[in-house]
Amino acid sequence: MRVRILGIGMGPGHLTREVAEALEGCDYAVAARKRRDDDLFALRRGVCDAFDLPLVEVPDPERDRDDPADYGAAVADWHRARVVAFERVLAERGGTAAFLVWGDPSLYDSTLRIVSAIAGRGNVPLDYDVLPGIGAPQLLAARHRIVLHEVGSPVHITPARRLREAVESGQDNLVVMLTGRHGLEGLEEWSLWWGANLGTDSEELVAGRVGDVLPRIEEARRRARERAGWVMDTALLRRNG
Missing domain, CATH: 3.30.950.10 (Tetrapyrrole methylase, C-terminal domain)
Structure with missing residues (x-):
């Protein structure tokens, strides 16, 4: 299967032509939902609706957000839980999946690390690429x-x-x-x-x-x-x- 990691800036008005074309070629998008009234999840849904693309919701694993003493370990635990959650969806659905990244995937975002970890585990054979967005x-x-x-x-x-x-x-x-x-x-x-x-x-x-x-x-x-x-x-x- 294929995963496309797409920088979307802050929504439809910031999509590059390259990213828009990539979205048109995807089968679905995957996104974590932090809570029931997750406004950023709703904005991602708006991007998907603009391209008639199904959005698969993944409940976001819990994370210690109170600036713990071992911040790195807290984030690493959260990333491992996200790897398992996203891997399960990709294994079930296959095809070409989009991960929609606010801003640009290269700057303070975990998506690349998570998808790379999924690929490295070998449970879901996949290829992935990255398209930049406006940061x-x-x-x-x-x-x-x-x-x-x-x-x-x-x-x-x-x-x-x-x-x-x-x-x-x-x-x-x-x-x-x-x-x-x-x-x-x-x-x-x-x-x-x-x-x-x-x-x-x-x-x-x-x-x-x-x-x-x-x-x-x-x-x-x-x-x-x-x-x-x-x-x-x-x-x-x-x-x-």
């Missing part, structure tokens, strides 16, 4: 009309839980994924370009000096959650001076 950092830069780095300089990409570590190591130009409320204390003089639910109807944007815009970000997060039921935010942080 949150690209959308953030476009919305704020900025370049993510200064001329000839690097940009460091990090999850929010590692932000403090990155700053202490001397990084001064950072794209922070799933920003939340992590680690902005002490960075009041830095410049920030922030966005939540980028590319959707609940999109929110804030830019300015960190110390000046934190209240605006809290309010924008609240509006985004009220409108969409969820918040995914990304920010560019740059040290001034």
Whole structure:
């Protein structure tokens, strides 16, 4: 059988022609559902409906999301449970399956690791490929009309839980994924370009000096959650001076 790992940005409006053509050639899509009112699962269903593609629901295994001391082990356990759950569906259905990845499969997403693990187990002989999508950092830069780095300089990409570590190591130009409320204390003089639910109807944007815009970000997060039921935010942080 064949698995196609497809970056879908934030939905139908972000699909590349290559991804759209791939969806037309699939027999079904597979997606984990975290809870009954999973809004992101519903958005995936909207993509599938646009291509008349059946969407197979897989209950998402439980995961410790409270930032446990051994974060790596918690995620590894979750991935192993997902491997078993998805493998069962692929074995039953065969054919060509699509995995729809928010943003781009190369950045803070587990789908590639899970499908690779399924292929490595050998219980379901399969071939898989990957097509890129529009990622949150690209959308953030476009919305704020900025370049993510200064001329000839690097940009460091990090999850929010590692932000403090990155700053202490001397990084001064950072794209922070799933920003939340992590680690902005002490960075009041830095410049920030922030966005939540980028590319959707609940999109929110804030830019300015960190110390000046934190209240605006809290309010924008609240509006985004009220409108969409969820918040995914990304920010560019740059040290001034």
